[in-house]
Amino acid sequence: MRKANLLTMTFESEGAEKSAHIQVPASEILPEKLLETILTSLDDSKAEEIVTLDIGKKSSLADHMVIVSGRSHRHVGAIADHVLRDLKDAGAGNANIEGETTCDWVLIDAGDVIVHVFRPEVRAFYNLEKMWAPEPEDAPQLIS
Template sequence: MTIESEGTVKSAPLQSPVSAELAGELIDTVLASLEDSKAEDIVTLDIAEKSSLADHMVIASGRSHRHVSAIADHLLRDLKDAGHGTAAVEGQSTCDWVLIDAGDVIVHIFRPEVRGFYNLEKMWAPETDTAPQYIG
């Protein structure tokens, strides 16, 4: 926010071109890692208008506890290697549902039964969009 000489307040843009570029690199890293790990039913949701928590939500499935754990480990390593730092992680002890908060992108990795129960796609999907964007 900047204050102009006449005392009026002018809002700064929510996202600078540099941060938009970093967010694009981040989502690209996340999607490449998930595809590399053979995650299933990958969905991306643009939640920038719905929440200040993040710009994107990515939801994916693993076939088993072990697969969910491997996907999460691979993603965390890829994020760090790409220079996005260490992401916050929840749920890695049970691997039914692992949440990875990478800043502008929040990633949910589920076992299929758990994903069906919580149905985050329906909760976060835009009202005008009847179907989320499936990647793989």
Template sequence: MPSPAGISVNHAASRAIDTVLASLDDSKAENVISIDIQGKSSLGDYMVIASGRSHRHVAAVADHLLKALKDAGLGSARVEGLASADWVLIDSGDVIVHIFRPEVRDFYNLEKMWQTPDLEEETLH
């Protein structure tokens, strides 16, 4: 049986991913992909990758998300890249969000890196 602390941690991650996805949808972020990284990385439980149409849209999506996280009681997230708005990284602890301009997203192709099967899993099959 999980400990009460484990339940609250999972609940917090679930609340955070729901808040992130709702905010991105409200902001009209494009090509939103959510990747469950629990057990694959100690960085967080989920990684979300999304695109904005322009520098201005990327910055607006990021600002809206930061406000949504704070309003949901999930604290202040760490932010990188907001000034240039080519690639904004928002780390809320449980959920890491990457918001890209489409050309930058295509160049880095993070979803391919995180969605590839683990080598250990491949050798077991």
């Protein structure tokens, strides 16, 4: 699970200022429920070639990455809008989104789950599945 965001609050007490760090979770719902909400939304939006990767052991960015395709710019944008709306309805707050102006590749950062929505040509070019795929058991290991 991604670490909570840290906020600093300043309190004034008897003329002396004191600061304290508090943790605010990125999302009020569990990563599994968040992933389920996203996958249901993608299925409802007719997203194509849905791939879910468990990246929790590879990166501290998120626990899961979901990569999907849309048939056109308009379909990619509609998929992203639908996911954002469903996340908000599920209580996941406002996710960060990038790429919605061109809709070639839209990235949605929902905290513990990152969603990439691509047009097929762009997805094939970047090939994120290969980059983030689990290492085969017989792959050479870095020894430090």
